[in-house]
């Protein structure tokens with residue numbers, strides 16, 4: 001499969017540092033719970049927390065979307081839930097990509113039912129036209145992006161940079 005460069009390691013590192021600074025300034029002494037949306041967010045979250053200068057906790061959710069074809073449109077179900085007691089806590093959802101934004105919206109709704117003090121969201125990549133998360137890295141045009149935790153058929157998650165599949169896809173394209 002042919003891959004085209006999208007964002008380099010250096011660009012990603014700079015974006016992660018910028019987001020970490022924004023988070024560190026937004027949550028100076030409230031020990032937010034960073035909730036990674038599995039699986040794609042695991043690399044971004046790992047790098048992000050190592051740039052934070054504030055106390056924090058980490059937890060995870062796994063969401064699965066059902067819909068037509070391979071796209072993420074459709075109903076989103078939480079298949080693995082957080083373990084942390086979120087009532088009264090400040091929560092930041094961490095996504096690798098907000099594509100349609102449906103996953104973030106569904107997870108935010110789910111987290112709100114736990115009565116947190118606040119919920120905000122963060123995504124490294126935001127597809128053009130998608131609702132804007134509170135903290136974000138890059139805007140993304142068309143193309144199915146892989147690497148830095150993101151997969152195509154479970155492959156490419158270990159790429160250090162972000163690349164796009166040359167072939168046209170229905171999901172993330």
Ligand code: PRP
Pocket residue numbers: 037038039040041065072073095096097098099100101102103104150151
């Ligand atoms: C991807 C990505 C987001 C979601 C974004 O997950 O990691 O969770 O799609 O799409 P949306 O904004 O249109 O809802 P994917 O379904 O590929 O699962 P994975 O993270 O386990 O690879």
